[in-house]
Amino acid sequence: MRRFELFPFLQYYQKRHQYHRRRKVTPSLAPRQDLLQCLLQDGIAIMENFIDRAEALRLGREVQHLWQNRANHPGMETLRKNGRDLILDIDRWLPETKVFFESDLVNGLALAYLSPEAVPLRKSSVLTDHANEDANINFYHFDHWERWPRAFLYLTDVTELNAPMYYLKGSHHWGLWRQSKEQDFFRYYEIRLGKETHPSLESRYTGCFLPPESSTLSRQLGFSEVVCTGQAGTLVVFDTYGLHRASPLQQGYRLAFSTTWRLPEVSFPLEQTTEQEATRC
Numbered sequence: 001m002r003r004f005e006l007f008p009f010l011q012y013y014q015k016r017h018q019y020h021r022r023r024k025v026t027p028s029l030a031p032r033q034d035l036l037q038c039l040l041q042d043g044i045a046i047m048e049n050f051i052d053r054a055e056a057l058r059l060g061r062e063v064q065h066l067w068q069n070r071a072n073h074p075g076m077e078t079l080r081k082n083g084r085d086l087i088l089d090i091d092r093w094l095p096e097t098k099v100f101f102e103s104d105l106v107n108g109l110a111l112a113y114l115s116p117e118a119v120p121l122r123k124s125s126v127l128t129d130h131a132n133e134d135a136n137i138n139f140y141h142f143d144h145w146e147r148w149p150r151a152f153l154y155l156t157d158v159t160e161l162n163a164p165m166y167y168l169k170g171s172h173h174w175g176l177w178r179q180s181k182e183q184d185f186f187r188y189y190e191i192r193l194g195k196e197t198h199p200s201l202e203s204r205y206t207g208c209f210l211p212p213e214s215s216t217l218s219r220q221l222g223f224s225e226v227v228c229t230g231q232a233g234t235l236v237v238f239d240t241y242g243l244h245r246a247s248p249l250q251q252g253y254r255l256a257f258s259t260t261w262r263l264p265e266v267s268f269p270l271e272q273t274t275e276q277e278a279t280r281c
């Protein structure tokens with residue numbers, strides 16, 4: 001039985017209220033209004049052929065080469081989490097990544113959706129190459145009680161066998177159904193600021209919904225599931241405040257660039273978010 005605690009609830013409520021007052025949707029910043037409307041309405045926008053498939057595959061080979069030769073790059077930060085291998089600050093090692101990370105379209109979309117003040121976090125490549133790994137992110141979940149828009153650029157073709165992300169359209173709106181889990185996130189980060197990343201086994205699953213819970217929510221609230229497949233060069237922009245999940249890799253591997261935006265001056269310093277970002281798909 002969940003115990004109601006008034007003081008943490010009030011703290012959460014106050015911070016959440018302050019945070020969401022700072023969000024400022026600014027359509028004029030979006031170079032593509034159709035994509036912004038998808039993002040606002042569904043929580044996700046997918047654009048095929050953001051870059052040419054052959055160019056995306058070439059970038060993917062460059063990343064693979066970097067990964068295989070990472071021992072020759074002192075200072076390169078890598079991270080393995082939830083079956084994924086990340087190269088952090090990939091833009092430092094591969095300048096051609098600016099086609100994505102410095103794209104006016106991508107950045108404009110994120111800032112239009114969240115706020116002109118939004119800032120991108122560290123820019124990563126994300127490689128999924130271990131088949132059938134269990135992970136907490138394979139449950140439908142949201143990443144935080146803040147809105148963190150995230151963008152992927154696929155560097156490989158992603159079919160249903162290549163660990164596509166699943167997203168529940170419409171689940172990025174606030175509702176009572178998510179309040180207790182948002183409060184759990186608040187507690188989790190407050191505790192995390194103390195010392196530990198995961199203070200308990202339970203907190204590792206903060207924001208997660210069991211399959212019967214997410215299917216019931218979908219039925220009752222009208223969420224519709226989208227499977228984010230697409231060929232190399234596809235752009236996926238989504239709000240991690242909506243319900244999304246990873247899926248186990250069944251064949252081949254999946255490689256993508258990824259970055260996330262947040263509002264500055266939040267409840268904990270931006271530089272502490274890197275590992276957390278990596279724990280979520």
Ligand SMILES: [Fe+2]
Nearest residue numbers: 143240280281
């Ligand atoms: Fe996530």
